[in-house]
Amino acid sequence: MDTLANRGLRILCPNGHLGFAPTKEGSFALGLTELPDMIACDSGSSDCGPVPLGSDGSASPLAWQTHDIELMLLGARRQGVPMIIGSAGDTGTNSRVDRFVTILRELAAKHSLPKFKVGYFYSEVPAALVADRMQQDRIAGLDGRADLTEAELAATERIVAVAGVHPFMKLLEMGADVIIGGRSSDCAIFAAPALHRGYPPGLAYYYGKVMECASFCAEPYAGKESVLGEITMDDVRVTAMLPEQRCTIASVAGHAMYERSNPYYEHFLGGHIDMRDCVYEQLTDRTTRITGPRYVPAEDLRVKLEGAGKVGERYVGMVGVRDPYTISRIDEVIAWARQAAIDRFGPEGQPGGWQLSYTIYGRDGVMGALEPNRDRPAHELCVVVQGVAPTAEMAEEITITGSRQMFYARLPDVKGTAGGVAFLLDEVMRASPAYRWTLNHTMRVTDPMELFPTHMIEVGT
Amino acid sequence: MIPLVDLAKAIRSKNAGPDKITFDVIMKDRAAYDLVCASGVLSRDAVRALYGVPDSRISDHVAFDPAMAIKFTLFRTQPSGSLGDADIFGSQQYGPLLGIMVPG
Numbered sequence: 342m343d344t345l346a347n348r349g350l351r352i353l354c355p356n357g358h359l360g361f362a363p364t365k366e367g368s369f370a371l372g373l374t375e376l377p378d379m380i381a382c383d384s385g386s387s388d389c390g391p392v393p394l395g396s397d398g399s400a401s402p403l404a405w406q407t408h409d410i411e412l413m414l415l416g417a418r419r420q421g422v423p424m425i426i427g428s429a430g431d432t433g434t435n436s437r438v439d440r441f442v443t444i445l446r447e448l449a450a451k452h453s454l455p456k457f458k459v460g461y462f463y464s465e466v467p468a469a470l471v472a473d474r475m476q477q478d479r480i481a482g483l484d485g486r487a488d489l490t491e492a493e494l495a496a497t498e499r500i501v502a503v504a505g506v507h508p509f510m511k512l513l514e515m516g517a518d519v520i521i522g523g524r525s526s527d528c529a530i531f532a533a534p535a536l537h538r539g540y541p542p543g544l545a546y547y548y549g550k551v552m553e554c555a556s557f558c559a560e561p562y563a564g565k566e567s568v569l570g571e572i573t574m575d576d577v578r579v580t581a582m583l584p585e586q587r588c589t590i591a592s593v594a595g596h597a598m599y600e601r602s603n604p605y606y607e608h609f610l611g612g613h614i615d616m617r618d619c620v621y622e623q624l625t626d627r628t629t630r631i632t633g634p635r636y637v638p639a640e641d642l643r644v645k646l647e648g649a650g651k652v653g654e655r656y657v658g659m660v661g662v663r664d665p666y667t668i669s670r671i672d673e674v675i676a677w678a679r680q681a682a683i684d685r686f687g688p689e690g691q692p693g694g695w696q697l698s699y700t701i702y703g704r705d706g707v708m709g710a711l712e713p714n715r716d717r718p719a720h721e722l723c724v725v726v727q728g729v730a731p732t733a734e735m736a737e738e739i740t741i742t743g744s745r746q747m748f749y750a751r752l753p754d755v756k757g758t759a760g761g762v763a764f765l766l767d768e769v770m771r772a773s774p775a776y777r778w779t780l781n782h783t784m785r786v787t788d789p790m791e792l793f794p795t796h797m798i799e800v801g802t
Numbered sequence: 803m804i805p806l807v808d809l810a811k812a813i814r815s816k817n818a819g820p821d822k823i824t825f826d827v828i829m830k831d832r833a834a835y836d837l838v839c840a841s842g843v844l845s846r847d848a849v850r851a852l853y854g855v856p857d858s859r860i861s862d863h864v865a866f867d868p869a870m871a872i873k874f875t876l877f878r879t880q881p882s883g884s885l886g887d888a889d890i891f892g893s894q895q896y897g898p899l900l901g902i903m904v905p906g
Contacts, residue, residue, distance in 0.1 A: 388817050390883025390890040484821035484861070485877050562812075591828070594868035595812070598826050602818040602862045602875035621868055647820075652885060698886040707894045709886075710879070711853050729885055778820040778881040 349571035349578070350538050352531055353377035353416075356565055357554035359384035359409045359426060360401030365565045366412065368556070368582040372567040373416050375582075379534055380417045383527045383553050384441075385428020387647060387778075388600075394432045395498045395649035395776030401431055403440075410444050414519070418454050425509060425520045425530055433501050433524025435463045441521045442798070449801040456801040457519060460512030462793045464523025466500045466646065471784065480782045483645070484602075489782050496650040497779040503645040505610030508793040509533030515797055523793065524647065526609040527553035535572045546614045547634035548572045550607050551579055551593060558596035559586040580628040590621040593629040610645070610789055612638040642789055648780025653696070654736040655772045658726040658744030661763035668703075668718050670752055674761065675699050675724070678746035682728075682739055695730040697743040724762075729775045740769040806843065806902040809834035815895040820882045822861055823892035824875040825849075827899060835870035841904050844872045852898050 353372040356364045359382050389400035399406070410426070417424035430437025438461050445459055471480060472494060480489035501524035510533045512520045522530065528549030535545035548570060551558055556566035559581035567582040579588045597616055598604040605617045618633040662668055679689070679697055686695055703722035705712035724747070728740030747762045755761060786792065807813065811830045818824040827844060829835040842848060846863040850856070855876060862875040876895075883890045 387820050388882070388891050391820070391881070392883065484819055486821065591869055594866070595826070595828050595871060598824070598866060598869060598871060598873050600816050600818055600824065602822050602824050604864060604866045604869070604871075604873060619868065655885075696885060700886070700888045706888055708897070709888065711855070711876075711895060711898075713852065713854065713898050725888075727885060775885050777884045781820050781881070 349573040350379070350535055350540065351375065351377045351569060351571045352379045352381050352534065352552060353567055353569050354382050354552045354555045355380065355413060355567045356382050356409055357557055358386055360399070360406035360430065361386070362565055363405050364409045364412055365583070368567040369412055369416070372569050372582040373420065375569050376420065377422060377569060379423050379425065380413050381425040381530050381534070382413070382555065383427050383530055385431055385433050385524060389431055391649035391776040391778045392773050394434065394501065394647060395651055396773060397434055397436050397499060399430045399432070399437060406430065406441070407444050407448070410441065411448050414445065414448050415452065417519070418457060423513070423518055423520070423534070425522070425534065427509070427522035427525040427527065427530035429521050429523065433464050433522065434499060435465045435523065438463055438521055438523050445519060445521070446800050454801040456799050458517050458797060459519045459521065459800050460515060460517030460795060460797045461521040462504070462508040462512065462523055462795040464501045464504055464525065464793060466502045466792055468494055468497060468500060471500060471646070474784055478785050480646070480784050481643070483781045483783060486781055489780065493779050497648040498650050498776070500646055500648040500780055502792040503610065503647065504793045505529050505789055506533040506536055507610070507789040508795050510537050511790065511795055512797070513537045517797060528607060529609060531570070540572050540574065542636035543614060543634045544572055544577055546607065546609065546636055547616065547619070547631060548577045550614065551577060551596060551631065554596060554599060556581060556583060556586060557599060558593050559583070559588045560592040561586065575632065577631045578624060578628055587627045588629045590623055590629055593631065594621050611642065612636060642786050643783040644786050644792060646780045646782050646784055648778070649776045650779040652775040652777055653729040653731055654733040655727060655729045655775045656736045656740035656769045657772045658740045658769040659765050660724040660726060660744050660747050661765060662722040662724065663720070663763060664755070664757050664761065665720070666755060667752065667757070667761050668722055671701060671704065671718070671722060671724070673752060674747050674750040677750035678743050681746040682742045685742060686735070686739065693731055695728065695735060695739050697739060698727040698729070700725040727772070727775070728769070733771065737769060737771070744769060803903040804906055806838070806904055807900055809838055809904060813896050813899050815892055817882055817892040818875055821878055822875050823878060823895050824873065825896055825899070826871055826873050828869055828871040832870060837906050838872065838904055839865055841906060843902050843904050846874070849874050
């Protein structure tokens with residue numbers, strides 16, 4: 342292991358979520374002129390909801406994934422530096438890792454790139470393995486969830502484990518030029534090369550924490566712009582690459598809060614970092630320096646599991662309401678339509694049965710029960726009706742019933758006796774099946790590599 | 803009374819995993835931060851009342867000095883993207899904070 346005490350490891354991060362929206366090319370090109378030692382970014386998030394994981398799809402279009410990978414690959418190969426992507430294709434499932442490896446092969450052929458080594462690892466966990474572990478040990482719920490039950494596991498379609506630095510470090514040790522990771526902690530993507538080069542773990546993991554969202558640690562707000570980070574034995578420095586952005590004490594410290602319930606701790610497989618004693622200094626106009634994060638190793642190795650299960654096939658209908666009287670009694674209108682579905686299909690919400698969901702835009706559509714103004718609806722409403730059922734045919738009929746019957750609702754004093762609601766479309770639309778998050782849990786492991794098999798291939802000519 | 807929107811440079815909400823939504827109110831400067839902290843308009847109790855939730859729904863509430871920010875996190879009643887959840891990213895739950903007035 343080389344220890345580079347006198348110079349830093351510089352990593353260029355082009356995008357906080359590769360493929361979700363295209364990387365901005367200008368600041369990335371500027372970043373390349375700084376001659377980074379590595380180019381790395383994250384491509385995953387649980388933010389997109391449970392559908393991509395459950396259905397094994399991506400929220401990001403293939404064209405944007407290819408665009409972003411092409412920029413990184415050409416930059417990295419031209420400068421002869423490694424490139425790392427974690428949580429491939431939003432979810433980090435095996436099919437997403439394979440898709441990214443295929444994109445690399447196609448790009449290598451398109452640009453006639455000389456041979457390079459591609460390392461990749463998988464993160465999917467078979468339900469049978471989790472079922473087996475459940476016999477010996479609890480699968481502990483996170484964020485207020487109960488421990489995993491057999492019923493919840495049986496309802497789960499697909500599970501990924503969230504890797505730490507370990508598979509990335511192993512592939513770096515094996516000499517990978519490009520690494521495609523399955524699901525992994527965002528910070529591990531940057532911490533792994535820093536640890537591989539011998540930098541202290543507190544700074545290494547902090548480096549990953551601050552870099553993983555690219556330009557979100559800079560101000561003014563601008564997404565998909567590159568940032569350049571440098572780790573030394575003593576500190577971490579981050580610099581915005583977009584000329585109009587700056588990494589300030591406030592923006593860097595502010596980013597520590599982003600998407601985390603607590604700004605002082607970041608947990609990953611193998612431990613956590615404690616950021617309570619972080620010191621932020623403005624080094625130059627666009628660069629902030631950070632010292633003081635502490636690494637706390639875990640007493641117990643617990644890997645985070647994410648899982649999604651299918652609820653049913655889904656259709657969507659849209660219904661407008663303008664009559665003030667109808668608006669004031671919209672819950673009764675919905676109850677009428679729901680009753681029509683019950684009369685036709687039997688009780689709602691049975692296991693494996695049907696469900697109707699109404700989102701009332703103009704009243705509390707966005708916030709639901711958290712909406713303080715729900716007793717003051719707007720002068721018109723848009724009610725979005727979702728019908729879910731075991732088959733597409735049934736979901737369509739449920740959704741038509743749940744939408745069209747609003748037209749026939751019988752309110753005592755309604756004047757509009759020729760139809761109580763307005764239709765944008767005289768049809769309902771097929772949507773992706775409904776899924777839900779079934780796992781947000783942790784499972785004990787003895788070896789941090791045991792769920793993450795690594796592979797190495799050669800690509801290019 | 804000073805509108806909170808005039809003291810803050812960012813007022814935002816976002817998922818913190820599938821089961822929680824976290825809120826950040828980042829003040830423009832130290833004076834604004836001190837004023838807002840002292841006023842109590844974003845205290846744990848004030849947030850609980852504004853969103854009409856029991857205290858058990860608040861997972862964290864932190865005054866974060868380095869960023870001049872007040873941050874709090876609510877447990878969702880159902881996970882992000884479940885049938886009926888209309889804010890998969892949790893990114894539009896901060897609206898009620900924009901109307902807050904700060905004594906001073």
